[in-house]
Amino acid sequence: MMQSQIVSRPRYRDLAAEDTAGAHLLIVEGDTLAAGQMAALATAFAVVAERLQTWLVSAPATALAPGRVRRLHTVEEARTALEHIEDGFGIADRLYLQGTEPFMWSLATAAGRAGLSPTQIRMQHAGSLKRRVWCTHCHQTTENVTTNIATCAGCARALLVRDHFSRRLGAFMGVMVDAEVPGEVPQREEVFR
Amino acid sequence: MIGDTLELIVVAVDDIASSLRHVRLAAADGGPLPPAAAGANIQLRLQGAARTWRNAYSLISPPGRRDAYEIIVRRVPESRGGSAFVHEVLKPGDRLVASWPSNLFAPQRTARHHLMIAGGIGITPFLSYVADFAHSGASHALHVCCRESETGTFAPWLQACGELHHYWDADGHRLDIPALLARQPAGTHLYVCGPAALNDEVIQAAANAGWPASHVHCEHFGAALSGGTPFTAFLSRSGIEVEVGESESLLEAIERVGAAAPCLCRGGACGVCVTRVLEGEPEHRDHYLGAAEREGGELIMPCVSRARSTRLVLDL
Ligand code: FES
Numbered sequence: 179m180m181q182s183q184i185v186s187r188p189r190y191r192d193l194a195a196e197d198t199a200g201a202h203l204l205i206v207e208g209d210t211l212a213a214g215q216m217a218a219l220a221t222a223f224a225v226v227a228e229r230l231q232t233w234l235v236s237a238p239a240t241a242l243a244p245g246r247v248r249r250l251h252t253v254e255e256a257r258t259a260l261e262h263i264e265d266g267f268g269i270a271d272r273l274y275l276q277g278t279e280p281f282m283w284s285l286a287t288a289a290g291r292a293g294l295s296p297t298q299i300r301m302q303h304a305g306s307l308k309r310r311v312w313c314t315h316c317h318q319t320t321e322n323v324t325t326n327i328a329t330c331a332g333c334a335r336a337l338l339v340r341d342h343f344s345r346r347l348g349a350f351m352g353v354m355v356d357a358e359v360p361g362e363v364p365q366r367e368e369v370f371r
Numbered sequence: 372m373i374g375d376t377l378e379l380i381v382v383a384v385d386d387i388a389s390s391l392r393h394v395r396l397a398a399a400d401g402g403p404l405p406p407a408a409a410g411a412n413i414q415l416r417l418q419g420a421a422r423t424w425r426n427a428y429s430l431i432s433p434p435g436r437r438d439a440y441e442i443i444v445r446r447v448p449e450s451r452g453g454s455a456f457v458h459e460v461l462k463p464g465d466r467l468v469a470s471w472p473s474n475l476f477a478p479q480r481t482a483r484h485h486l487m488i489a490g491g492i493g494i495t496p497f498l499s500y501v502a503d504f505a506h507s508g509a510s511h512a513l514h515v516c517c518r519e520s521e522t523g524t525f526a527p528w529l530q531a532c533g534e535l536h537h538y539w540d541a542d543g544h545r546l547d548i549p550a551l552l553a554r555q556p557a558g559t560h561l562y563v564c565g566p567a568a569l570n571d572e573v574i575q576a577a578a579n580a581g582w583p584a585s586h587v588h589c590e591h592f593g594a595a596l597s598g599g600t601p602f603t604a605f606l607s608r609s610g611i612e613v614e615v616g617e618s619e620s621l622l623e624a625i626e627r628v629g630a631a632a633p634c635l636c637r638g639g640a641c642g643v644c645v646t647r648v649l650e651g652e653p654e655h656r657d658h659y660l661g662a663a664e665r666e667g668g669e670l671i672m673p674c675v676s677r678a679r680s681t682r683l684v685l686d687l
Contacts, residue, residue: 198581199553267557270581293483293558297583 187343190303193219193274195226200270202230204245205256205285207277208237210305219276220244233259235281253281257288267294276302280310280321283348296345307370311339312349319349327355327366336363339370377404377413381465382439388524390446391492392458395439399466403437407472409503410496410590413440414470414637417456422619422627424453427637429495429590430472431528433502440472445492452618475636476564476590478503483558485511488546488573490565491518496590497564498528505531514538516546516569548576564590591638591658599654602678606630606687607649621673621683630687632673639675646671650684653677 195202204223206216223230223244230245235256237249250256267273273289275282282301289299311320311328318332328337330352337352344351356362378399385393398404407413407430417424428442444457478485478500485504487497494515504511512534515522519539529535538546552561552573561582563573570589577587604621605612606628615624622644625632635643639657648671655665657672664670671685 196581199579200581269555269557269559269561269583269586270553271557272581293556295557295583295586297585298557 187341188301188345190301193222193276193300193302195223195230195274196272196300197225198270198272200229200268200272202226202245202272202274203233204230204243204274205233205235205276206237206243207253207281207305208234208241210277210281211237211241212304215304216242216244223274235277253284257284260285260288261292263292267292267298269298271298273299274301275299276304278305278308279303280308280348281305283310283345287346287348309339309370310349311337311352312344312347313337313352315354319347320352323350323352324368324370325366326369327363328352375471376416377469377471379415379440379467379469381461381463381467383463384461387443388521390458391521391524392444392446394442394444394457394461396442396467396469397439404440405471406435406437407432407440408474409434409478409499410476411472411474411499412476412496412636413442413472415442415453416468417453417461419452419456419460422452423623424456425623425626425637426453429476429499431495431498434499434506440469443492443495473635475641476562476588478509478562479560479586479588481558482560483510484556484560485509486551486555486559486561487511487513488516488548488551488561488563488565488569489513490516490563490569493563493565493569493590494525495564497562498525500562501529501532504533512536514546514551516565519544548573549580552576552580552582560586560588562588562590567591589658591640599677602680603682604678605650605682605684607684608687615677620675621671621677625673625685625687632687634674637674639672642672644672644674646673647686648683649686651678651680651682653683654679 227245232243232245233248233250234241234243235250235253275285286299309323311323313330313332315335316333320328320331323339326339328339330337335354336356338355340351342351379396380399382397383395387393412427412429414425414427430440431443432441444454446458447454476496489497497513513532514536516538522537538544561577563570601617602615604615609630611628613624613628615621622632622634633643635641642659648669653671654677656675659672
């Protein structure tokens with residue numbers, strides 16, 4: 179199977195609240211929640227519970243969460259809310275994200291536009307390994323990619339999904355797989371389930 | 372010294388306060404000087420009758436200016452002779468050898484807001500910052516801690532300063548550091564330059580509040596803290612033994628006997644002067660070595676650090 183050898187992927191670790199004086203915002207991708215995960219988060223964030231807001235995105239109505247809870251339907255809605263957060267972010271604030279990479283990076287890049295430094299953002303991967311892929315030829319992104327080779331949503335080229343990750347775009351690079359020998363596309367396999 | 376040296380000539384000296392002297396320097400050959408960015412400093416070689424000092428001073432001339440470098444020197448009689456030399460001896464027409472400008476304290480270009488805290492003469496790097504920000508339109512605020520009588524001293528360089536506050540040591544006029552640091556927006560970069568106690572307090576307060584370390588910047592003065600109890604240093608490679616006097620740094624003593632010692636900031640910040648200790652116990656005063664390296668006792672930054680033992684053997 180043909181797979182990229184470049185490794186520039188961000189590393190994710192279990193979320194733990196940092197006891198800073200600022201506000202703490204936890205955003206969880208609801209449909210990736212496994213049993214017991216919310217309880218684990220509630221424990222991990224107990225120290226900052228008073229200064230914590232949790233945004234649940236597309237979570238079942240029954241899901242509980244620590245801190246002041248806000249429910250949002252889609253990641254777009256969460257992104258807009260982040261960009262228009264009242265009074266903006268403070269330098270001692272922290273943003274914690276949990277979910278799939280496309281989810282987390284949509285929000286991390288929006289938070290960056292709102293002024294948050296990458297050093298104020300923590301991420302824990304949960305759910306599918308699906309990727310957002312950025313086509314290096316037409317610069318369009320293709321969502322929900324689970325295979326080593328994907329068809330670009332913009333230009334329909336067959337793209338090899340590399341492990342080269344752009345923090346600015348929040349996406350993996352996709353490069354034309356049959357550039358040398360047109361038409362010679364290796365077998366497609368589901369690798370990012 | 373790293374890089375080439377510059378030949379400068381003193382164009383003017385002016386006392387702007389009882390212990391503050393403004394010095395204007397131009398290239399001795401009348402040509403343009405190397406450009407320097409905000410926060411840069413130069414190292415001057417001050418040739419006294421009995422000894423030579425090498426002191427680093429922040430350039431306060433507007434960034435990019437090539438016709439002259441301007442510095443402000445505070446007289447610190449008890450701890451170091453270089454500043455006394457500038458105040459007593461230096462006069463227009465004198466020639467000086469200087470390093471090229473170096474910059475270990477440049478403003479962060481990605482900042483959304485620049486928050487500066489200055490203590491005393493630590494305001495000097497910020498005078499060029501303010502000129503830079505006024506030019507670029509960057510959002511900034513300068514908080515100055517100084518003597519009450521000196522609140523107006525730097526006014527000529529602060530005409531274009533955005534938010535400006537002065538504090539002094541009297542009830543109702545002291546800077547509340549935690550309160551100031553608590554209310555800053557994301558994307559702010561914090562810069563502090565002043566006496567060690569102020570620097571430490573600000574850095575600690577920022578850490579306590581949860582500022583990311585990447586957004587906190589500090590310029591230390593080496594000048595005021597490199598003296599102390601005399602001791603002996605033995606330079607094992609060159610076989611020279613040198614007495615380090617109470618008003619000179621170990622680095623200066625090494626330079627005095629002509630041994631080659633690299634250096635850049637002369638303030639314990641850049642790491643260029645790092646030297647191996649073969650014997651003896653260093654007294655660390657730098658901001659470069661990590662805790663483990665300090666405890667290991669095998670490395671020393673001779674520009675600011677001294678000895679706890681009466682003798683140090685160095686791999687120089
Ligand atoms: S010269 Fe920079 S640390 Fe000594």
